[in-house]
Amino acid sequence: MLFAVICADKPGHLNLRMETRPPHVEWLNGLNAAGQLKIAGPFLDADGKPCGSMLLIVADDIEAAKALAAQDPYAKAGLFETVEIKPYNWVFNNPEA
Template identity: 40%
Template sequence: MTVFAVEYVYAADSEAARDEHRPAHREWLNGFVAAGRLLASGPYADGAGALLIFTAPDEAGLLQELKQDPFNVQNLVSALKVTEWQPVTGAFADYA
């Protein structure tokens, strides 16, 4: 499995809608946690977006999976960046 850093930029004025859909978003994320594929996730302190660290066989497949995130289904993410990451030290180094 390859490790990917996924960056979400939240849509402007979407805070109330994110609050509404956060339980479904976290349930969706927890499926990846249970499968051992989501290593970490959380919002940026300024509320502008979030960072998610996934494992996946390939970027194309991960992008298809990300489309199913309730935040993406509800158009609460205005920009998405997926970058292959090769951690060499720390807690995630075993996944590289």
């Protein structure tokens, strides 16, 4: 099942994001290799700087999705002000459809 993980950074935490980016990317590469990552990327503010994240992940259920999202180095570093996880139905332009 697919889940959208929508994260908003705490204001003024761009430095933490940039410092934590290498382990975050390594974690995403691991999810991708395991087939658990479909889409990932940052939200951008008005100045074009990262201010949040959106992931589309594969998990068995919402609890597994929450557990997976909690492993994100950004989450562990305390970067996110909010994290919302929702079941997702990829209808258009899904390469697996």
